[in-house]
Amino acid sequence: MSDPIPRRMTADVDDDFVVFRIGIRINKLWKVHRWLPVFLAMPRMLRELESDPDSGLLRYRTSFGLRNATLTQFWRSFEDLHEYAHDADAEHLPAWQRFSSEVGQSGDVGIWHETYRVRPDDHESVYVNMPPFGLGAATDLVPATGDRETAADRLGPPADGESADDD
Known part of the structure; x- marks a missing residue:
């Protein structure tokens, strides 16, 4: 573990x-x-x-x-x-x-x-005080900082017709 x-x-x-x-x-x-x-x-x-x-x-x-x-x-x-x-x-x-x-x-x-x-930019994840888990255990983990700080940053640009504020 x-x-x-x-x-x-x-x-x-x-x-x-x-x-x-x-x-x-x-x-x-x-x-x-x-x-x-x-x-x-x-x-x-x-x-x-x-x-x-x-x-x-x-x-x-x-x-x-x-x-x-x-x-x-x-x-x-x-x-x-x-x-x-x-x-x-x-x-x-x-x-x-x-x-x-x-x-x-x-x-x-x-x-x-x-x-x-x-597909790339159609997912996001965050793990805090966790061992590698879920997608993070299946792939590489990197710090959620800079351009990966928020869920919106990690998810990538909005799809056509969506705004960054859409829920």
């Missing part, structure tokens, strides 16, 4: 990247035989991705709730994510096929995902 950095920092990202959020919701707690295999598939995928530095996965973080587990992943590109998801020799595609055939739309366990393609 890294120590907190005792100042304001921001993620230094000059290229496109992808934020991929995926999760599981246990709808019927007593149907362990339905949700446990789904739950256990993700660690296998993560080990596989971590063992391949060229996979495009930059970093991930898992969060747990009462009936939910959410995984936030940072990817180098959508193409890398898509390639992994459709690779017949990787862990994901067979796991997805098993879920579809064994659980399907039974309602016993839910899965979901959201994909966000992020």
